[in-house]
Amino acid sequence: MAKDRSEEKNSKMVVRVVWNWVAELKLLLTALLILCTVATIFQFIPSRLSFSASDLRFCISRVSTVSESNVTRQEEVVVDAQQPEPSPPSVESDQLLPNGALRRAFNPYGAAAYNFITMGSYRGGPNNFVIVGLASKPLHVFARPTYQCQWIPQNNSQANTTTVAYKILPDWGYGRVYTAVVVNCTFSQPINPDNSGGTLLLQASTSGGGDAKFNVTDTIPALTEPSGSWNISMLAVEPKYDYLYCGSPLYGDLSPQRVREWMAYHVRLFGKRSHFIIYDAGGVHEEVLKVLKPWMELGYVTLQDVRDQERFDGYYHNQFMVVNDCLHRYKFMAKWMFFFDVDEYIYVPPKSTIKSALDSLSDYSQFTIEQMPMSSKHCLTQDAAKRHRKWGFEKLVYRDVKKGIRRDRKYAIQPRNAYATGVHMSQNIAGKTTHKTEGRIKYFHYHGTIAQRREPCRFLINSTEFNYEKTPYVLDTTLRDIAWSVKKFELEMIGPRLEKTWQ
Numbered sequence: 001m002a003k004d005r006s007e008e009k010n011s012k013m014v015v016r017v018v019w020n021w022v023a024e025l026k027l028l029l030t031a032l033l034i035l036c037t038v039a040t041i042f043q044f045i046p047s048r049l050s051f052s053a054s055d056l057r058f059c060i061s062r063v064s065t066v067s068e069s070n071v072t073r074q075e076e077v078v079v080d081a082q083q084p085e086p087s088p089p090s091v092e093s094d095q096l097l098p099n100g101a102l103r104r105a106f107n108p109y110g111a112a113a114y115n116f117i118t119m120g121s122y123r124g125g126p127n128n129f130v131i132v133g134l135a136s137k138p139l140h141v142f143a144r145p146t147y148q149c150q151w152i153p154q155n156n157s158q159a160n161t162t163t164v165a166y167k168i169l170p171d172w173g174y175g176r177v178y179t180a181v182v183v184n185c186t187f188s189q190p191i192n193p194d195n196s197g198g199t200l201l202l203q204a205s206t207s208g209g210g211d212a213k214f215n216v217t218d219t220i221p222a223l224t225e226p227s228g229s230w231n232i233s234m235l236a237v238e239p240k241y242d243y244l245y246c247g248s249p250l251y252g253d254l255s256p257q258r259v260r261e262w263m264a265y266h267v268r269l270f271g272k273r274s275h276f277i278i279y280d281a282g283g284v285h286e287e288v289l290k291v292l293k294p295w296m297e298l299g300y301v302t303l304q305d306v307r308d309q310e311r312f313d314g315y316y317h318n319q320f321m322v323v324n325d326c327l328h329r330y331k332f333m334a335k336w337m338f339f340f341d342v343d344e345y346i347y348v349p350p351k352s353t354i355k356s357a358l359d360s361l362s363d364y365s366q367f368t369i370e371q372m373p374m375s376s377k378h379c380l381t382q383d384a385a386k387r388h389r390k391w392g393f394e395k396l397v398y399r400d401v402k403k404g405i406r407r408d409r410k411y412a413i414q415p416r417n418a419y420a421t422g423v424h425m426s427q428n429i430a431g432k433t434t435h436k437t438e439g440r441i442k443y444f445h446y447h448g449t450i451a452q453r454r455e456p457c458r459f460l461i462n463s464t465e466f467n468y469e470k471t472p473y474v475l476d477t478t479l480r481d482i483a484w485s486v487k488k489f490e491l492e493m494i495g496p497r498l499e500k501t502w503q
Contacts, residue, residue, distance in 0.1 A: 108211065112136065113177055115145075115216065116204040117312055119321055121223035122328040126190040126232055129200055131222050132325045134178040134312055136210070140169060141179075143209025147202060149185030154197035154227060163187045165202070168420040168428055171320040177313040180320035182328075182420040182428075197227035235332055242273040243354065244334035244415075246326035248341055248423070249306060249317040250283030257501045258450045260291045261391045262342050264490035267300055269346060269354055275334070276301045277326050281310065281317040291501060294494035323421055331415045339421065340369070340410035343450040344443045345393060345479060347372075357440045358412070365417040365431030368409040368424075372444045373400040375473055378466075379457035387457050392449055394483035395457060398466075399444075399476040409435070410443055444479055453503055 092105035113136035121131045129149065139145050147165040168182040169175075183202060192198050200223040206216045245266070267274065278284070278292065278301055295301040309318045323339060330337070336358055340346065346369070348357045361367050375398040379387060383395050411425045420428040449456050459468075464475040490498070 112210070113139070114312075115139070115206060115218050116181070116202070116220060117178070118202075118220060118222065119309075120325045120329055121200065121202075122331070123230070123235075124184070124328070124331070125235060126193070127187040129185040129191075129223060130328045131183040131185070131202055132321060132328055133181055133183075134309075134314055134318065134321055135181045135204075137175040137177055137179040139206060139209045140167075140181070144207050145209055146205045146207050147183050148205070149183075149187070149222075150201040150203065151187065151191050152199045152201060153192070154199075155194075158196075161187055161189070161191065170324060170420040170422050170426075170428065171315055172422060172427075174315040174320070176315055178318070180314065180318065180324060182324050184419065192225055192230050195228055195230050197225050197229070199224045237332075239332065239334050240273075241275045241334040243270040243336050243338060243358075244274070244330055245270075245276040245338050245340075246323050246330075247276065247278050248319050248339075249279045249281035249309075249322050250288075250342065251281040251317055252283050252451050253285070253453055254283045254288050254342075254450055255453050255503050256287040256291045257503050258392055258452075259288050259342060260490075260498050260501050261393060261486075262345070262450075263291065263295055263301075264493075265345055265393070265486050267295060267493070268486055268489040269348075271354070274300065277330065278303050279322050279326075280305050280307065282307050287502065291498060294497060298493065319423060323423065327413075327415055327418060327421045331418075334415060336412050337415045338410075338412045339423070340443060341450075343446050343448065344371075344410060345446075346441065346443050347478065348441050349439070352440070354441075360440060361434065361437070363432065364414075364434045365429050366411060366413045366426055366433040367437050367441075368411045368433070368435045370438055370442045371407045371409060372442055372476070372478075373407060374398065374444050374446050374476070375400065375468075376446055376449045376452075376456055377458040378461050378468065378473065379459070381460040381462040383457070384460050388455060391483055391487070392446060392456060393444065393479040395480070396446055396449070397475055397477050397480050398461065398473040400471055401474050402471050455503065 091107050094105050095103045097103050115135065117134040119132050119134070121129060124130045135145070145167075147167055149163050149165045151161045153160070163185060165183050165185045168184065169179055170182060171180045185200070185202075199221060202220040202222040204218045204220060206214070208215055210216075263276070266276070276295070280303060284292065284303065284305075289303075292301055292303060296303060306318075306322060309321070312318065314321065327337065338346070346354075348354055374393075374396055376396060378398045379395045380397060383390060387395050408424055413421065413426055413429060414431070417430045418426050418428065419430070420426065425433070466473055
């Protein structure tokens with residue numbers, strides 16, 4: 001009897017011991033199961049993925065800390081649970097009115113477009129600033145958003161200055177979700193005259209546009225002038241450049257050879273006191289960059305990456321915003337600014353120069369340039385064997401002479417007289433504009449050739465004139481005749497480094 005009691009007592013002791021260690025046994029068995037599972041998975045992992053023994057030891061060592069980490073996580077959960085959750089947005093419900101009508105509720109969520117997107121802010125004068133950017137197109141078409149500018153001096157003893165700004169929409173109605181906006185801030189007195197510094201704030205108000213229940217105002221730090229950085233004489237000095245090119249955003253798979261030809265031609269035309277602003281919207285790939293590099297190293301080209309603007313759906317890669325930023329960023333650095341594309345070639349007659357042509361137009365703040373449309377696929381039969389060695393404007397020699405068509409013009413402006421600009425001309429300019437420039441300056445347009453990565457000559461013609469798809473063409477060798485001098489100029493300027501450039 002005593003023996004039975006002893007055995008029963010020992011049995012209960014074993015059960016108690018096992019029960020006390022059951023949690024640890026579960027943990028150990030779980031760890032072993034995980035380890036076996038990992039070992040099995042390793043057999044199916046590609047050979048290029050490898051794990052060392054130290055990695056396994058690290059995993060095993062983590063098992064011993066599971067209990068502690070579980071406790072820590074439980075404490076974190078308790079702490080997080082004690083923090084109040086953000087209150088949900090108020091939601092209105094339908095209501096039955098005393099007159100028996102059911103008033104329906106409308107609950108807005110999110111935002112359709114940004115109120116304002118800045119690209120650049122610049123000094124326009126002693127009491128003037130300009131802010132270039134994008135804004136919601138529907139907001140400006142169907143509402144009346146307003147802008148106010150405030151100058152906050154860095155010197156706390158000076159008072160803040162505020163003025164009502166006026167906006168310019170230079171995109172001629174071409175905007176999409178976003179439209180280009182130029183905000184002009186003109187104060188009644190000089191700003192920062194003691195050069196102590198300060199900050200310009202733009203207050204952009206929707207004025208009930210988008211939701212008549214609210215007048216949302218965004219305060220935007222537009223520009224900061226550090227102490228000692230402003231010098232009014234900068235507005236009166238002689239411009240650094242005689243001619244500055246403001247390009248449209250380049251995008252797509254562009255031909256490096258066509259870009260090479262365009263650069264050499266126009267650096268030769270505009271001369272040493274010229275500069276080219278190239279905007280990359282995705283078109284300056286590695287081969288195009290290789291073509292631009294020599295001219296960048298010589299100081300003729302500034303390349304700006306504007307690919308991020310593709311986030312905002314505007315007209316033609318936000319072209320209007322880009323050219324207006326170029327205008328105001330370089331406004332006091334050039335006598336003349338030119339606006340045209342990289343498949344277009346400016347030309348002045350042999351007995352004149354670009355300087356003499358523009359000197360004759362100096363009384364005008366703006367002039368437009370007549371277009372000479374060229375075929376992008378017809379070449380001379382005599383060039384068949386050597387066409388791959390000839391430059392684009394050297395072998396594309398047939399001009400479209402169809403009458404009764406209004407053709408686009410390009411233009412140049414004296415930038416200090418312009419408030420905003422466009423693609424084919426500026427409608428916001430002080431001073432006179434002339435369109436009568438025939439015989440003094442024109443441009444040849446090789447439409448679409450810049451985006452073709454192949455030989456442009458698709459048809460070979462052995463005639464001085466012909467018709468193609470109801471369009472008459474005539475032989476015009478104006479640019480072909482100067483191709484040799486452009487090639488010679490390139491060789492003298494940058495050497496043979498681009499001779500093996502591909503289409």
